Amino acid sequence: RRQDVDHFWKTGELDPESNVQFGEGGAGAFSDGKLTTRSRDPLVDELLETLHAHGATPDILVDAYPHIGTDAFEAIIQSIRRRILELGGEIRFGARLEEVKIEDDRLTAINVNGRWEPCQALILALGHSASDTLRQLHEDGIHMESKPFQVGVRIEHPQRFINEAMLHDFKDDPRLIPARYTLTAMADNGKGIYTFCMCPGGYVIASSAQPGQLVVNGMSYADRAGENANSALLVQVNESDYGPGLFDGLAYQEEIEKRAFALSPDYRAPVQKAADYLEGVVSESLSTRPTYEPGTVPADLNTLFSDEVNHALHQGLLDFERKVPGFLEGTMTGVETRASSAIRIPRDKVTRMGDEGIYPSGEGSGYAGGIMTSAIDGVKSARALMDRYAPCAQSDTE
Numbered sequence: 001r002r003q004d005v006d007h008f009w010k011t012g013e014l015d016p017e018s019n020v021q022f023g024e025g026g027a028g029a030f031s032d033g034k035l036t037t038r039s040r041d042p043l044v045d046e047l048l049e050t051l052h053a054h055g056a057t058p059d060i061l062v063d064a065y066p067h068i069g070t071d072a073f074e075a076i077i078q079s080i081r082r083r084i085l086e087l088g089g090e091i092r093f094g095a096r097l098e099e100v101k102i103e104d105d106r107l108t109a110i111n112v113n114g115r116w117e118p119c120q121a122l123i124l125a126l127g128h129s130a131s132d133t134l135r136q137l138h139e140d141g142i143h144m145e146s147k148p149f150q151v152g153v154r155i156e157h158p159q160r161f162i163n164e165a166m167l168h169d170f171k172d173d174p175r176l177i178p179a180r181y182t183l184t185a186m187a188d189n190g191k192g193i194y195t196f197c198m199c200p201g202g203y204v205i206a207s208s209a210q211p212g213q214l215v216v217n218g219m220s221y222a223d224r225a226g227e228n229a230n231s232a233l234l235v236q237v238n239e240s241d242y243g244p245g246l247f248d249g250l251a252y253q254e255e256i257e258k259r260a261f262a263l264s265p266d267y268r269a270p271v272q273k274a275a276d277y278l279e280g281v282v283s284e285s286l287s288t289r290p291t292y293e294p295g296t297v298p299a300d301l302n303t304l305f306s307d308e309v310n311h312a313l314h315q316g317l318l319d320f321e322r323k324v325p326g327f328l329e330g331t332m333t334g335v336e337t338r339a340s341s342a343i344r345i346p347r348d349k350v351t352r353m354g355d356e357g358i359y360p361s362g363e364g365s366g367y368a369g370g371i372m373t374s375a376i377d378g379v380k381s382a383r384a385l386m387d388r389y390a391p392c393a394q395s396d397t398e
């Protein structure tokens with residue numbers, strides 16, 4: 001998977017089955033590894049301990065903003081895999097869930113790589129990008145609903161600039177780590193604009209999973225020593241933007257990604273200085289050098305979004321410039337459309353099942369959004385499954 005992702009970043013040749021979103025460790029494997037969460041669930045500490053036991057730095061147990069870094073995940077995920085195997089688990093690489101069979105509202109079988117197998121209990125943790133699987137599972141009878149999500153861009157500034165803006169006289173203090181920021185604004189059309197998943201000393205990365213669709217995201221290595229800081233700059237969208245149909249949100253998301261791809265063949269990403277985006281002119285030069293590979297093309301990002309989204313982004317940027325003078329010198333890279341799932345799979349609060357036998361879990365279920373909340377959600381589904389099938393076994397297991 002590492003090789004496939006590196007190949008994509010170097011050449012723009014995407015493997016739709018093995019990329020930043022799909023493969024062992026999921027999107028988390030190439031994530032930035034910020035473990036901050038607003039959840040106060042007691043499982044948070046347990047999960048941080050688990051990550052530490054599998055090789056994450058002990059700092060995550062005490063830091064206010066725990067961070068792992070993309071480079072550290074590979075070993076952690078391999079260690080978790082070994083533990084699963086030791087405990088008797090089986091891992092089938094290259095296994096693709098294609099269909100499910102639901103009879104009398106109850107799961108009876110799953111189709112993996114074209115072969116049907118009987119199945120009574122399925123933890124369905126597809127992440128937020130498996131749109132083809134979601135569409136098929138809906139056809140097979142799984143209940144789903146659409147939910148609001150966000151669209152926008154990544155914005156980059158030199159980390160030196162962010163340090164100056166946030167730390168002032170302490171900008172060069174060696175005791176401090178690279179500065180972070182969070183900015184929010186409300187546009188007069190009622191849309192919220194906010195920065196999200198800020199990566200100090202990080203990189204903007206190509207994280208497409210579908211051919212012909214361009215998606216960007218951000219990450220940093222454990223040392224956060226990159227020249228630039230990046231952050232998602234997002235606007236909330238809902239049914240009034242894309243329509244009431246179940247898959248209207250997904251289609252809207254895909255349309256923006258296709259438009260971005262059309263501007264930038266071979267997965268080069270469209271870029272624009274924020275100040276030029278406000279003026280609607282293609283940038284002749286950029287103040288902040290973009291970090292995105294496999295390369296960038298100058299474009300007017302206004303052409304990618306609806307008037308409402310552009311209006312909100314414009315107002316948000318002007319507000320952020322007032323708060324952080326110089327913010328408009330940042331480079332915007334399009335498009336960031338996969339900050340959360342466009343679909344929710346409803347489930348019972350107690351049994352955690354949707355349709356009988358199906359445990360929708362993690363980010364793709366629509367109930368989680370990030371590493372920690374997805375992990376908490378997964379553990380809770382696993383425990384609900386154990387309650388049902390082996391209630392006595394829980395005290396003997398990890």
Ligand SMILES: Cc1cc2nc3c(=O)[nH]c(=O)nc-3n(C[C@H](O)[C@H](O)[C@H](O)COP(=O)(O)OP(=O)(O)OC[C@H]3O[C@@H](n4cnc5c(N)ncnc54)[C@H](O)[C@@H]3O)c2cc1C
Nearest residue numbers: 022023026027028031032033034097126127362363370371
């Ligand atoms: C670049 C990047 C940076 C991020 N940074 C952060 C961060 O700093 N902090 C944070 O909290 N979150 C971050 N995230 C988000 C975080 O990674 C996700 O919220 C989290 O991984 C969701 O976990 P999940 O297990 O629910 O889904 P995923 O991690 O998306 O895993 C889904 C899995 O399902 C598999 N799958 C999909 N379809 C099928 C099928 N049909 N058959 C079989 N398997 C299938 C996929 O291959 C994948 O392994 C980042 C994401 C990205 C892409």
